[in-house]
Structure formats: C-alpha cells, structure tokens
Amino acid sequence: PMLVIGGRSPLMRFEMGALQEMDQVELLRPITKWARCLYETQRIPEYIASAFRAALTGRQGPVFLEIPTDVLFRKVEENDVYFPQSYRPQGRVYPDPKAVKQAAEIIARAERPLVMAGSAIYWQDAHQELRRFIELAHAPAYLNAMGRGSISQEHPLFFSRTRRNALGKADAIVVIGTPLDFRLAYGKRFNPEARTVQIDTDPQELARNRDIDVPIEGDAKAALEMLIGELEGVKADHKEWISGLREGENKVRAQMEEWMNSDREPIHPLRLCREMAEFVDDNTIVIGDGGDIVNQAARILPINHPGQWYDPGPMGTLGVGTGFCMAVHSVYPEKRILMVNGDGTFGLNG
Missing domain, CATH: 3.40.50.1220 (TPP-binding domain)
Structure with a gap:
C-alpha cells in the first residue's frame, strides 16, 4: 500500500499549455487501485481518507491523488471542512x-x-x-x-x-x-x-x-x-x-557450497551472497533490488523475522531499492540496511 500525492497545473489554466500540464490521473489509473483529481480545497481531508481506505482495504495497493496548485494553496474556513475520523474498516474479514x-x-x-x-x-x-x-x-x-x-x-x-x-x-x-x-x-x-x-x-x-x-x-x-x-x-x-524433503534440501545446499566457497574471478554470485550473509544479523533489513541476484540472495541470506526482507515484487520494478532503503531507514532508524543490487539495477542507479 502506498499513497502518492501529485501536483498539477492550476485548474484556471486548464488546456492553456501550463507548465507540465498532462492528464496524470489517466496515466496512473491502470497501475493503481484508485486515482483521483481533487477540485475543492475544503474536501482535501475527505479525499485523503478515501485514498487510505482504497489503499488499505481488500487487496492492498498503491493509490494516487492529484491536487492542482490553485486548489492546494486556496484558503478555506476550517469550520467548513469535514475531517473524517472513522473512515475504514478495522476488523478482519473472516472466511466462511x-x-x-x-x-x-x-x-x-x-x-x-x-x-x-x-x-x-x-x-x-x-x-x-x-x-x-x-x-x-x-x-x-x-x-x-x-x-x-x-x-x-x-x-x-x-x-x-x-x-x-x-x-x-x-x-x-x-x-x-x-x-x-x-x-x-x-x-x-x-x-x-x-x-x-x-x-x-x-x-x-x-x-x-x-x-x-x-x-x-x-x-x-x-x-x-x-x-x-x-x-x-x-x-x-x-x-x-x-x-x-530435508535430504533434498541438503543435497542442493551441498551443490551450492562449491560456488559459495569459490575463489574464482570474476566472483560467483553465490560467493557474494555468502559474504553478504555474514553481514546480516537479526538487526539487519535486506532490500533486494534485482532479478537473479535477488533470487540467489533469498536462498542464502539468513532472513528469520517478519519484515526483514523487501524486494521489487512480481512487477520486477528494478531501481526501487534506494527509495526503499530511505523509507525503511526513516521508519527503523536503529536498523542496519543491506541493499542487494543486480547489474541492471546498478546500471540505473550506480
């Protein structure tokens, strides 16, 4: 779940060729659960509540709220504004x-x-x-x-x-x-x-x-x-x-050991993962940002706690790792953070 709030050229300049004028809502609608443009300043709290409700209920996902600059900066009387307090379900959905x-x-x-x-x-x-x-x-x-x-x-x-x-x-x-x-x-x-x-x-x-x-x-x-x-x-x-199954797991691990301990150059990904595994402890959060290297890391790094692992997900959105690291650090400043980059990711952000 994620709420993205985006600016927009002022409504009063609509279709006049204002700076960065484009239909962002229609652009983002296919890749979000909910995408809206806000037209009334006094309804900002209502739309924020609707956005969080959409992002956090059912199948959670990203939402987008566009606020034109003239709507954002317009002043209204606070007494005329409705501030939602109880706007989304808190209970769990129990099955049949x-x-x-x-x-x-x-x-x-x-x-x-x-x-x-x-x-x-x-x-x-x-x-x-x-x-x-x-x-x-x-x-x-x-x-x-x-x-x-x-x-x-x-x-x-x-x-x-x-x-x-x-x-x-x-x-x-x-x-x-x-x-x-x-x-x-x-x-x-x-x-x-x-x-x-x-x-x-x-x-x-x-x-x-x-x-x-x-x-x-x-x-x-x-x-x-x-x-x-x-x-x-x-x-x-x-x-x-x-x-x-345990016998099969041990057999696969034994096959991986050769590459995990190899001194060959260039370094084998499994050897890299083995070295990274020695860095990861219970106070470390791992951000996987890549394809094959993330799959390899997931098989070797000691991930033993909920929320200790983040990755780009099924969309394979390479390059998100740096932003993930910043966000995780802002929430868990006491945690160590390891970002596992693939070559494609490094090419985007290196």
Whole structure:
C-alpha cells in the first residue's frame, strides 16, 4: 500500500499549455487501485481518507491523488471542512466456516501436505498463526516475497530449495496470500492429483490460472486462526515426507557450497551472497533490488523475522531499492540496511 500525492497545473489554466500540464490521473489509473483529481480545497481531508481506505482495504495497493496548485494553496474556513475520523474498516474479514472446515478435512487427511505462503502473512500479521498451523499440520512451509522471514530458517518445517519437486509430489497444497503467477509457474507444476486450498483477501486471485478445490476468501490471520481451531487435536505425523524433503534440501545446499566457497574471478554470485550473509544479523533489513541476484540472495541470506526482507515484487520494478532503503531507514532508524543490487539495477542507479 502506498499513497502518492501529485501536483498539477492550476485548474484556471486548464488546456492553456501550463507548465507540465498532462492528464496524470489517466496515466496512473491502470497501475493503481484508485486515482483521483481533487477540485475543492475544503474536501482535501475527505479525499485523503478515501485514498487510505482504497489503499488499505481488500487487496492492498498503491493509490494516487492529484491536487492542482490553485486548489492546494486556496484558503478555506476550517469550520467548513469535514475531517473524517472513522473512515475504514478495522476488523478482519473472516472466511466462511464451511469452507474452512472443508480445507481442514483435506489437510487432516493428507499424507504429503505442503504450505506455500506469501506477502499476506506479513501485511496481515499472521506469522505466529502460520507457524502454529504448519506445526499442527506437520507440513513443510515455503515462503516468497514479503512472506520471507515469517518462519525462522532454523525451524524444522522451513524449506526453501526443494519447492518445485515438493509441489509435484504433495497430495495437499495450501496456498496462502500469494498469487498463482509466474513465480509458482501459474500452478501448472502442482501435482495434478493433489487437493488444493487457496486463501486470499482478493477473490479475483482465487482459482486464477488453475482450479482450486477449496478457494477461501478472507484475511490470512483470520483464516489461519480458524484452521488452527479445526485442527486442534489432530495427530499429524509426516516424518517420511519431511525427511525426504530435508535430504533434498541438503543435497542442493551441498551443490551450492562449491560456488559459495569459490575463489574464482570474476566472483560467483553465490560467493557474494555468502559474504553478504555474514553481514546480516537479526538487526539487519535486506532490500533486494534485482532479478537473479535477488533470487540467489533469498536462498542464502539468513532472513528469520517478519519484515526483514523487501524486494521489487512480481512487477520486477528494478531501481526501487534506494527509495526503499530511505523509507525503511526513516521508519527503523536503529536498523542496519543491506541493499542487494543486480547489474541492471546498478546500471540505473550506480
């Protein structure tokens, strides 16, 4: 979620060729949740409230408010201005209990369950519930985007290097708060025999690109709370499944070790990531700004806490790292910040 407030040439000079006159709202409408131009000074608080409501409800995202300069600088009587105080929902959206019960039955019967969790875990503060859920289901958890850090890498059910193989073998797959986009091969690599559950606040994301047995519209934290309630008392034990995946993780790690410890020149990306990993501690926030290098870094850097990882997201907007670093530092001035740049990003900002 992000609110961008932009200026505009004065309304009184509309279509007269004023400095930087252009239709910014129509330019930004396709890439925002909400884009508006403000025409009345006394309605500034109303429009700000509407912008935050759009940005922070449902599927969160960026919004844009354009304020022409003459509207911005005009004076009005404060008594004539309405200042919204309670303008957006504060509660969580709980899913249909019947759908949750169906999902719990799939998970309880599974022999090879798998959990794939993404950014909604961070934004909806669901990391504790996610951890409790995977422990009850005894299911391996894979994380992407801002979901990274929701489960400590030291947790026995955290996995990161065997996802493709695991998705092809799992008999129950639970996708929480991440779309079935290119990062998950549009769901095409899922075991075709697997029962599937998908949880998302945005119903447009549910069952997009492949059929889902139990699509659940709802907040990730709320849905996980309900699933935990349904699974309490279930004695899940998938040791063989878990140990097989762990063996695969160790094998991939062993293959990576050669390059992580290589002294060859030019330096191999994995060696660079190994060196960076020694810098990253619990007080470090990592900003990934690149493509391949960010994928490599995500496999090696110790990301063990919610909000410890930021990256450009599925749009691959290279070059945002410097701005991310400035924003993160303004919010967490006591934190150390590491920016991982790829060559494309460096070409833009180096």
